[in-house]
Amino acid sequence: MSELKVGGSVKLRGPISFRVLDVAGSLSIEGDVEVEEDFKVSGSGKVKGRLKAKSIRAAGSLDVEGEVVAEEIDFSGSMKASAIKTGSLSVSGSLKSGVIEAREVEIHGSVKGDIKAVSVIIGKKSKVRGTIVADRVVVERKAEVERIIAREVVIEKDAEADYVEAEKAIVKRGAYVGELRYVKEYVAEEGAEVDRVTRIERLSAEAP
Known part of the structure; x- marks a missing residue:
């Protein structure tokens, strides 16, 4: 099957592959799914297996029990996965996952899961619960982050981080860091507030 557009409610059994998959209604797949090009979700999608696609664009709800693998993921709805591997990840909604591996991550919403990436931007008022391991991390105004381990970290005005470990760290006016190791x-x-500061010899983890 080369292309499937779902406008109503559809249940399928995998493993199954498509060239393009466009879900505007409700789709449930028992098993693995592979999409050669675009996987678009503006309705509700549930995959009880592994999802592989060139690009994933979700504005609705996507629940994947297995691993998600894609060159690009861009969503503004809600997404759950056991693990994610992608080149570029853009989050404007809510994401819950196991380990998230990416080259570039930009978050404007909430994420629960550990992130391994080269570059991570935590947008204004966003929240991340988990550990971020990266080359460079920027936490923008009023964002909240649990743990960061990176070569370079910037905590912008009024942002909060419980734990930061970095080669070089900048904590701007009004920002809060519970523990900083550099x-x-x-x-x-x-005007910045840092509860504890310790100098260390090397980072405890390195960016992928």
Whole structure:
């Protein structure tokens, strides 16, 4: 089957493959799914297996019991997965996953799961529950993050991080860090609050 557009309610049994899969209604698949090109969800999608696609664009609800593998994932709805591997991940809604592996991650919403990436941007008022391991992490205004381990970390104004471990860290005015461990240097602007600071020899984890 080359292309499937779902406007009503459809149940399928995998393993199954498509060139394009467009879900505007409700789709449930028992088993693995592979999509050669685009997987679009504006309704509700449930996959009881592994999902592989070139690109995933979800504005509705997507629940995957297995691993999600794609070159690009962009969603503004709600997504659950056991693990994610992608080149680029853009979140504007709610994501719950096991380990998230990506080259670039941009979050404007809430994420529960550990992130391994090269570059991570936590957008304004976003929340991340889990550990971020990356080359560079920017936590924008009023965002909240649990744990960061990265070469370079910037905590913007009024943002909060429970734990930061970095080669170089900048904590801007009004930001809060519970514990900061640094290798080379850290800068805390006037008005920033850092409870504990320790210098360390090396990072406890490295970016992929």
